[in-house]
Amino acid sequence: MQASRIGTLLSLVLLCGCGVIAIVMALQLGLWRDGSPGPGLFPFVASSGIVLLSGFSMLFKILAPGGGAASEEAVLPMAGLTRVGIYMGALIGYAVLLETLGFFGSTVLGLFVILKFAERLSWRITVPLILGALLFTHLLFERGLGVYFPKGTLWEMFL
């Protein structure tokens, strides 16, 4: 597991910040109430752990031998990063458009973007694969297991 040093430090700062906010909210909830542990006690313990450990981790990262040099940065292949970016975009689009386009519409779109742009597969593979996936999920999940698939608000408006 190769970690980017700046990325690690940023994530630790973020976690530390979240921990501080969580401590404040836990204190507002109350650590002790009516002679028993309050709803804020356990969150207080957990978030204190986050603040302490992320602080220590940051300290070790900064003090680590050779930590100041930028040589630790991992060089990632551009093609791989582009593919991950397309995957992420397709996944977000798939999830967000699920209610609007319905399961089948968003699946076609999501699979198309991934297969055609991220994986760069030919039309001859992409189209049968999408159709096969739709047929398989319809037969197995919708018909066989009775899973409900959203139809899509967009189609409901027109049909």
Add this chain to the structure above:
Amino acid sequence: MGILDYLAIGFSTALSLNNLLICFVGVFVGTAIGVLPGLGPTATVSLLLPLSFSMSPTAAIILMAGIYYGSQYGGSLTAILVRIPGESSSMVTCIDGYEMARQGRAGAALGMSAFGSFIAGIAVTAALFFVGPALAQFALRFGPAEYAALVLLGLLLVTQISQGSRLNALLMACVGLLMSTVGVDQIFGDHRYTFGLLGLFNGFDVAIMAMGLFGIAELLSNAEGRENAPEPIAQPKRLVEMLPNREDWRLSAGPLMRGTSLGFLLGLLPGGGATIASFAAYVMERRLSRHPEKFGKGAIEGVAGPESANNAAAQSAFIPLLSLGIPANAVMGVILASLLIQGVQPGPALMTKNPGLFFGVIVSMLVGNIMLVILNVPLISIFVQLLRVPISILSPLIIVFCVIGAYSLNNNAADVVMMVSLGIAGYLMRKVDLDPAPLVLAFVLGQIFETSLRQALLVGRGTLAPFYDRPIAAFLICCSAAVIVIQIASAYLSYRRKRNASVAVTS
């Protein structure tokens, strides 16, 4: 009820047609995902979590258990034939197994791996029948303080074997504990960290979390680095080619027994598991061998020991889960979540309240191991063909199944958005050396931990007395303290070593 009654219940449950079929599906899928590098048992069990809700709790665990120990078998196939470990627990098998295959002894390596796993599986299943009830009986003495102390020790031990920094693993465990508090407080009814969002009133869904952090994150990591699978070494075509000869058996008898015992013990410990067991068995065999120089050059002991150890550990890990309700690793954490969602509370009472589940699962492991050895010996060539299916086709299809799984939980598209967000977060976490496994495990244990801690503090009238007044709790707390001290000392020594090395290089 005596052990024979429990045995009868176990067999009648495991040998029902439905459970036999489920067991077969589990071990088959487990072997297949074990063969495929990049898709581990944690991700697969997480992805199948929504599907398991439509099954009975017993069938669900039989399925997931089959996937887990089936993947241990499958992982070794690619380790021996292609030098790619299908599972992290098969990493050490690559060393001597692949060397054996290069020397034209792939059949013996595969055979010893399959038979070694089988022997370990059968031995451990038999042991589970005695250890399980004994541990459950012992756990009846556990009160809230003991449970809280045990969860604390378990979390600390899990961070020891986590990928990357131990400090970061502990940090992730704290994040998991905090996330487990999101939702409505069960005692006072206060809203904790919900920010007025209706979707957070019931807290995070563990299935969504596991699918996102393990499933989607793993697919994104796979998308980043793609390597074409190398051509496998010619695998044996006939059954007779896979049977180890008399000399192989003579050399492997000791490693098989030691690997089984070591794997069994490591599987019982929180934080133990198949990966650590296989590494420990390999190191032990090399130390004990009269010819340690043969290791790395095709020693069959280097296959027999780790392969028996990883299967033994994968199965014995079910005992702390079923007897104490404490998962030993991330896969067990997801299985615990599945049980809790189905309304089954694992723990000491499970054996008497639901003997069909407890003993049915154990007997199903016996049946599953028989199925696996039958599947693995003649069907090796079919499983190896799976390597030819490009990951570029598999990944998008797995995404579709993830989306269906997440949506079908509550028929809510927000769950899919949450899964995708957690998946992206999980991918980024891996990039910055933050392992999501302790987070998910701590999340699953969080509720037990909080409830036990609050009850213990209530009993102690606000003091920590229950933790030092009660011997078992005090012992567990001492163990936790020892783990922390060892962790700090080893971190300091490692820092000193690095610093000295850095100074030496500079000067």
